[in-house]
Amino acid sequence: MKSVIVKAHPLRCEIIDTPIPQPGPDEVLIKVIFCASNPRDWKAPDHLIPGIEINQGNEMSGIVEAVGNNVYEFQKGDRVAAAHPMQTENGTYAEYATAPVNTCFLLPPNISFEEASTIPFALCTAAIGLYQRLKIPFPTSPESTQVQPPLIIYGGGSSIGAFTLKLAKFGRFEKVIVVCGSGRPYIESLGVATDFVDYRNCNVVSDLKAALGGKKCFHAVDAINDSNSFRHLSQVLAPEGSCISVYLPRLDYSDIPPWISVGITFFGTVHNENMDFAYALFRLVGRWIAEGKMSGHPYEVLPHGLESVERGLWMLKDGSVSAKKLIYKVSDTPGISPV
Ligand SMILES: NC(=O)c1ccc[n+]([C@@H]2O[C@H](COP(=O)([O-])OP(=O)(O)OC[C@H]3O[C@@H](n4cnc5c(N)ncnc54)[C@H](OP(=O)(O)O)[C@@H]3O)[C@@H](O)[C@H]2O)c1
Structure with missing residues (x-):
């Protein structure tokens, strides 16, 4: 072959x-x-x-x-x-x-x-980030009906960002704030994001703060992991109990202040520590698609x-x-x- x-x-x-x-x-x-x-x-x-x-x-x-x-x-x-x-x-x-x-x-x-x-790859990586690293309640858990504080997704146009948004639809969040650029029309079409921040502007941090409108944010997905994204997020997350899910395991995250935990998210864990999580998720994914809840x-x-x-x-x-x-x-x- x-x-x-x-x-x-x-x-x-x-x-x-x-x-x-x-x-x-x-x-x-x-x-x-x-x-x-x-x-x-x-x-x-x-x-x-x-x-x-x-x-x-x-x-x-x-x-x-x-x-x-x-x-x-x-x-x-x-x-x-x-x-x-x-x-x-x-x-x-x-x-x-x-x-x-x-x-x-x-x-x-x-x-x-x-x-x-x-x-398969992007949805599963997004799910590990959201549920295993940020500890957002899984859709089958009773806590999933409780309203969560705002969630920030940096890189909503990426496949990891977009699948995180689709998973966020199963939960309830005070706000879902998305940092994106030309991918915005697609992200809007998913109907989950409440606020948009354009990463091509130089005011990302102030725009994120404005979008939060004074609400405390403890959870962020950084699907971009460039030199700016996690620094921007570090400046807007609450100074206690916050976590950023990141997707490049070998990057140096020492610029993230010690009061924010770094949730290293790695697809490869589905074939070891997250084996059962992936098994359950993949069974649900087929059903979600059949029911029109996932695409x-x-x-x-x-x-x-x-x-x-x-x-x-x-x-x-x-x-x-x-x-x-x-x-x-x-x-x-x-x-x-x-x-
Ligand atoms: N840890 C793991 O197991 C794992 C698994 C898969 C991927 N990854 C990594 O995760 C990252 C995302 O992968 P992916 O497949 O989801 O990427 P992707 O779909 O190729 O991402 C492309 C998108 O990135 C967005 N983007 C680029 N620069 C941006 C910025 N500065 N701020 C906000 N958005 C920006 C663009 O958005 P616009 O169109 O809106 O401009 C574009 O649509 C990559 O670094 C990849 O290597 C890790």
């Missing part, structure tokens, strides 16, 4: 021929219909975990081809979406990829493979399938992608037979 290896310095991709992988005991083997890109797919080989040249894809939708010995919930032919464990072999920029059952869910009939491929992220299908992964990763690196996922139809790849 064809598989894409991501290389760094300079960022480039190579399509190789490799054997179809076998699922482990608790895994499914998926014929990938669509795979999606995430900024970490170029960052990992570039500077996070340099020197490792593997298929960096983590998100996919497709059809179950085979299941491992312990698998009883999925069978050959099922339509699914799934997240592949980060930094491991058999990634999703390929004709076939493996995924553990705890990060795989059945697709209800009302969602396309395209839309479904945008969900995918806007997306753009790049042409020529896997051949465009390199272009897509460069677009993410350049910062030219606003409020959408870049996805690839594997069967559009020259040399791969159409579905």
